[in-house]
Amino acid sequence: MPDLIATAAFGLEAVVDRELERLGYADRVVEDGKVTFAGDESAIARCNLWLRSADRVLLQIDEFAATDFGELFDRVEALPWEEWLPRDAAIPVEVRAVRSAIRSPRSGQAIVKKAIVTRLGRVYGLNQLPETGPRFPIDVAIVADNVTIAIDTSGDGLHKRGYRKTAGVAPLKETLAAGMLQLSYWKRDRTFADPFCGSGTLPIEAAMLGRNRAPGLDRRFLAEEWPALPRRVWDEARSEAKNAIITDVIAPIVASDIDQKAIATARRNAETAGVARDIEFSTKPISQFRSSDEYGCLVCNPPYGERLGERGEAEELYRELGSAFARSPTWSFYVLTSHPAFQDLVGRRPDRRRKLYNGRIECVYYQFYGPRPPKCPPATLPQGSGVDARPARADHDRVAE
Numbered sequence: 001m002p003d004l005i006a007t008a009a010f011g012l013e014a015v016v017d018r019e020l021e022r023l024g025y026a027d028r029v030v031e032d033g034k035v036t037f038a039g040d041e042s043a044i045a046r047c048n049l050w051l052r053s054a055d056r057v058l059l060q061i062d063e064f065a066a067t068d069f070g071e072l073f074d075r076v077e078a079l080p081w082e083e084w085l086p087r088d089a090a091i092p093v094e095v096r097a098v099r100s101a102i103r104s105p106r107s108g109q110a111i112v113k114k115a116i117v118t119r120l121g122r123v124y125g126l127n128q129l130p131e132t133g134p135r136f137p138i139d140v141a142i143v144a145d146n147v148t149i150a151i152d153t154s155g156d157g158l159h160k161r162g163y164r165k166t167a168g169v170a171p172l173k174e175t176l177a178a179g180m181l182q183l184s185y186w187k188r189d190r191t192f193a194d195p196f197c198g199s200g201t202l203p204i205e206a207a208m209l210g211r212n213r214a215p216g217l218d219r220r221f222l223a224e225e226w227p228a229l230p231r232r233v234w235d236e237a238r239s240e241a242k243n244a245i246i247t248d249v250i251a252p253i254v255a256s257d258i259d260q261k262a263i264a265t266a267r268r269n270a271e272t273a274g275v276a277r278d279i280e281f282s283t284k285p286i287s288q289f290r291s292s293d294e295y296g297c298l299v300c301n302p303p304y305g306e307r308l309g310e311r312g313e314a315e316e317l318y319r320e321l322g323s324a325f326a327r328s329p330t331w332s333f334y335v336l337t338s339h340p341a342f343q344d345l346v347g348r349r350p351d352r353r354r355k356l357y358n359g360r361i362e363c364v365y366y367q368f369y370g371p372r373p374p375k376c377p378p379a380t381l382p383q384g385s386g387v388d389a390r391p392a393r394a395d396h397d398r399v400a401e
């Protein structure tokens with residue numbers, strides 16, 4: 001069984017690991033930026049379709065130590081590339097090198113490409129490869145002289161679900177939004193709210209999670225064009241994903257924003273994602289946020305006040321958010337921001353703080369836990385989603401500074 005790699009943004013590795021566990025993949029190794037696991041060819045299709053917080057799924061071809069270009073060439077040339085790559089394969093190569101004797105990614109890229117082309121040319125009896133067929137992006141990571149060679153199976157990053165045709169100002173990456181949700185205690189029987197919803201990423205991801213809808217169901221993946229992967233594998237994975245969608249009633253998902261245009265965009269995006277009926281949209285400022293529901297979860301990405309002149313406005317918003325906390329004593333709150341004084345402005349000490357990056361902006365994900373909801377009789381909960389209430393680690397009461 002080949003090794004697969006699910007790549008993940010800093011801070012989301014444990015979430016991706018949990019997702020893989022739920023998908024049934026047992027042998028997993030979590031490292032910075034990736035989770036490596038054993039999976040057969042159906043795992044390539046299933047993981048591309050289902051992973052919510054991973055960036056990509058790579059097929060690992062080999063891992064070895066190399067300290068010079070001669071060694072790198074020989075090891076790469078010896079690999080059975082023809083098992084995956086047809087004679088017309090297009091082969092872009094990308095190399096990253098850190099703390100290694102092989103320093104130049106550019107030279108490394110030329111060597112790896114030459115080694116693959118030499119091998120395939122010999123096997124297929126060609127002097128020159130046409131490279132007119134399906135793409136096989138080769139990903140080479142050299143870390144401390146350890147070379148990992150993999151092929152990207154996803155193509156466009158997994159955050160490109162296909163529902164966000166238009167984005168508002170500073171939209172969250174879909175994979176980060178899904179990670180924030182899975183780091184929270186929200187589940188489909190608790191009311192969800194995002195009062196700064198912008199283009200709707202968090203409520204749309206919540207609706208997809210709540211409905212157990214595979215995030216990649218409406219898009220294509222690069223490996224679907226690979227002749228070595230039977231069409232059946234993709235058809236079966238898609239049909240499994242369609243059958244897994246939950247049609248029962250789920251708790252309200254409430255999305256609001258002060259900007260009417262943002263709400264129009266969010267509504268359009270939700271329609272494209274097929275979850276518009278699950279989300280209640282409204283245009284209103286945070287100061288008007290109220291809910292008569294108990295034990296809800298508010299997850300949001302408010303303005304950070306990063307730009308000159310916007311800091312004061314953001315600070316006022318955080319005070320208003322603090323009042324919303326006080327009005328909803330049974331709710332849990334989760335806020336992503338880079339503002340250094342957020343905690344003071346909101347006026348409450350978080351139960352946990354987690355470092356996450358929104359693009360290049362270093363942020364803190366503040367987690368404020370409300371009381372646990374009373375236990376529901378199991379019969380009233382939708383079954384069979386594989387989604388459970390635990391966040392990625394069972395550290396409910398810790399505050400990580």
Ligand SMILES: C[S@@+](CC[C@H](N)C(=O)[O-])C[C@H]1O[C@@H](n2cnc3c(N)ncnc32)[C@H](O)[C@@H]1O
Binds near residue numbers: 168173286304
């Ligand atoms: C960083 S953006 C949120 C982006 C969103 N998470 C997405 O993925 O598109 C912040 C949002 O807060 C909204 N906003 C600003 N002031 C507000 C207020 N007083 N009440 C409610 N929303 C506000 C903005 O209109 C903007 O859409």
